[in-house]
Structures are given as C-alpha cells and as structure tokens.
Amino acid sequence: MELSNNDLQKMLYWMVLGRRLEEKITVLFRESRLRGHHHPGIGQEAANVGAAYGLQEKDCITLIHRGKLPELIKGMGLKDLMAGYYAKKEGIEGGRAPTGSHMYGDLSKGIIPGPGIIGSAIPLAAGVGLALDRDGNGAVVECFFGDGASNRGDFHEGLNMAAVMNLPVIFQLVNNGYAMSVSAKKSTRIQSLSDRAQAYGIPGVTVDGNDVRAVYEVTEKAIERTRNGEGPSLIECMVHRWTGHSISDADIYRTDGERLEGEKSDPIVRFKNELIDEGILTEHGCLDVEKQVADEIEESIRYCENECHDPDPSDIMRGVYASN
Ligand SMILES: Cc1ncc(C[n+]2csc(CCOP(=O)(O)OP(=O)(O)O)c2C)c(N)n1
Numbered sequence: 166m167e168l169s170n171n172d173l174q175k176m177l178y179w180m181v182l183g184r185r186l187e188e189k190i191t192v193l194f195r196e197s198r199l200r201g202h203h204h205p206g207i208g209q210e211a212a213n214v215g216a217a218y219g220l221q222e223k224d225c226i227t228l229i230h231r232g233k234l235p236e237l238i239k240g241m242g243l244k245d246l247m248a249g250y251y252a253k254k255e256g257i258e259g260g261r262a263p264t265g266s267h268m269y270g271d272l273s274k275g276i277i278p279g280p281g282i283i284g285s286a287i288p289l290a291a292g293v294g295l296a297l298d299r300d301g302n303g304a305v306v307e308c309f310f311g312d313g314a315s316n317r318g319d320f321h322e323g324l325n326m327a328a329v330m331n332l333p334v335i336f337q338l339v340n341n342g343y344a345m346s347v348s349a350k351k352s353t354r355i356q357s358l359s360d361r362a363q364a365y366g367i368p369g370v371t372v373d374g375n376d377v378r379a380v381y382e383v384t385e386k387a388i389e390r391t392r393n394g395e396g397p398s399l400i401e402c403m404v405h406r407w408t409g410h411s412i413s414d415a416d417i418y419r420t421d422g423e424r425l426e427g428e429k430s431d432p433i434v435r436f437k438n439e440l441i442d443e444g445i446l447t448e449h450g451c452l453d454v455e456k457q458v459a460d461e462i463e464e465s466i467r468y469c470e471n472e473c474h475d476p477d478p479s480d481i482m483r484g485v486y487a488s489n
C-alpha cells in the first residue's frame with residue numbers, strides 16, 4: 166500500500182505516543198504510582214510502528230516485553246492498556262497481571278498474550294500461523310522478539326516449523342544490541358542475525374530500525390509474500406536501546422558514549438524533519454501531535470487513578486478453570 170500523507174501523519178502520531186507514554190510510565194514508577202517492572206521501549210518506535218502499521222484487523226501479533234505500540238496499533242485502547250498497567254479491574258486481564266506486566270492480550274483483536282519466557286512466543290507464533298492457515302482467510306501473524314530471544318532454541322524450532330509448513334508468519338526481530346547486560350556482539354559470531362533465515366530456507370533482511378518508512382516497506386513486502394502463500398520471512402530491525410534493560414537497571418556495563426549513541430539517530434526527530442522537509446507537516450502540526458498525545462496520556466492516567474477499581478479478591482479464580 167502506498168502511504169498517503171494521512172498515513173505518514175498517523176505513523177508520526179503513533180511514534181510520539183509510544184515515546185511519551187514510555188517516558189510517562191517511567192515517571193509513574195519513580196513516583197511509586199506504578200509498582201513492579203517496566204522495560205522502556207524508548208528509541209524503538211520506528212521499528213514498532215513500521216512493523217505494525219500495515220497489519221489488518223484479521224491479522225495477529227505476539228508481543229515482546231519492550232514497547233507498547235504494536236498492541237495499540239492493533240486496537241488495544243490506551244485506557245485499557247494503562248488500567249492493566251495499574252492492575253485495575255477495568256484493565257486488560259481484569260487486574261490479574263502484575264503492574265508493569267506485558268503478559269496481557271486481547272484475542273478479539275488478534276493480540277496474543279505475551280509469555281514471560283523470552284523467545285517462547287516464537288514457536289507460539291508458528292502455532293498461531295498454523296491456525297490462521299487452516300482458517301484460510303489470508304491472515305498473517307507478526308511475531309515480535311529481540312536479539313537475545315533469537316539465541317534460544319525456541320527461535321530454531323519456531324522458524325523451522327513455520328518454514329517447513331509454509332506458515333503465514335512474519336518474524337520481526339528487534340535488534341537493540343543487548344539482552345539485559347549481554348551485548349549481541351558477545352553472544353553471536355555473525356554480523357547480521359537475519360542471515361539465520363538461510364538455515365530455514367526463508368528470506369531474511371536487515372533494515373534500519375530508525376527509519377519508519379524503510380521498516381514499513383520491508384514488512385509490507387514480507388506480508389504480501391506471506392498472503393500469497395509464499396511462507397514466512399525474518400526481518401531484523403536495527404535499533405538502539407536508549408535506557409537500561411528495565412527501570413531498575415543502572416546500565417553500568419555500557420560507556421556513556423555507547424549509551425547515548427541512540428539519541429544521535431532519534432527516529433522521531435528524523436521522521437519529523439523528513440515530514441517537514443517534504444511539506445507534509447509543519448512545525449506547528451508537530452506541536453499539535455505532541456499536545457494531542459499529552460492529553461490522551463493524561464486522560465488515561467486520570468481514568469486509572471480516579472475512576473478504576475482494584476480487583477475484587479473473591480474474583481481471583483475466575484479464568485483459572487474452564488468452569489468459571
Ligand atoms: C528464558 C528466559 N531467560 C531469561 C529471562 C530474563 N530476561 C527477561 S528480558 C531478557 C533479555 C531479552 O533480550 P532481547 O530478546 O534482546 O530483548 P530486549 O530486552 O533487548 O528487548 C531476559 C534475559 C526470561 N524472561 N526468560
């Protein structure tokens with residue numbers, strides 16, 4: 166699909182929403198208004214938006230713990246997501262998941278709940294692909310995971326199965342160079358993780374994950390291929406992890422230079438400048454996007470803190486057994 170000016174503006178909106186939401190969530194944790202664990206997705210917005218923007222309603226995603234944009238783009242409401250983060254009754258999972266959890270989903274929107282075991286969503290995606298294939302309505306599943314996950318056996322099993330069964334799966338590897346404190350350079354001997362696709366006989370491509378349009382284009386091609394019955398693809402998006410692994414990681418294993426590397430190639434600044442240079446958006450228009458995003462985030466927090474309720478303890482067994 167050719168991206169219209171409206172699409173490009175919408176993509177910028179999503180990227181700004183992702184960034185400001187992550188920044189705000191980090192502050193909420195620091196102020197103890199949220200408790201638990203959070204893995205900031207700051208700096209990975211272009212990869213996430215470019216990868217998810219071309220999906221259709223019938224398509225599915227499996228989630229990574231870092232970044233909230235694929236699920237928001239797939240239709241999860243911001244208030245629902247945030248109420249889940251606050252572990253409120255009104256939130257995703259009805260307050261069952263711990264705050265800060267990424268272990269939520271919404272099957273009605275094709276959002277498969279994220280498992281906590283790194284890489285385990287990869288074979289899961291092959292299974293979802295098998296189900297979609299049997300449904301026969303041309304839907305695809307896009308599976309998000311990191312460089313660290315690609316070193317697990319799950320990666321081999323999931324890609325091999327999807328390849329031999331020709332399943333409609335897009336494997337979206339968001340390579341931010343680190344798995345917690347272990348750099349990808351120390352854990353892998355190859356330059357490009359997309360080379361691994363050759364072992365399964367499927368296409369593998371590495372793309373600049375700070376360039377939202379480039380990510381969109383390679384993903385679009387992979388989706389089209391898959392919808393035409395040509396099977397899975399592996400896409401590696403090169404990004405930077407701007408922060409520590411989680412909000413409780415002091416990030417002392419990286420030099421200041423390395424830590425700040427990401428900000429030099431800020432995907433949002435880059436995309437904003439492109440849109441302004443191309444006459445698609447004005448500086449003023451960019452400020453309007455910031456204002457809209459700030460209002461939506463504030464409203465979602467007000468909703469969670471003032472209108473939502475803690476889950477009722479008597480409800481704890483609901484959903485555990487098939488009969489209740
Ligand atoms: C099997 C397993 N081992 C370890 C962990 C702890 N853990 C959580 S996130 C993470 C790093 C994952 O790195 P990567 O896949 O590159 O994703 P990123 O955090 O960089 O986005 C680890 C080791 C886990 N959840 N599951």
Ligand SMILES: [Mg+2]
Binds near residue numbers: 343344345
């Ligand atoms: Mg990583």
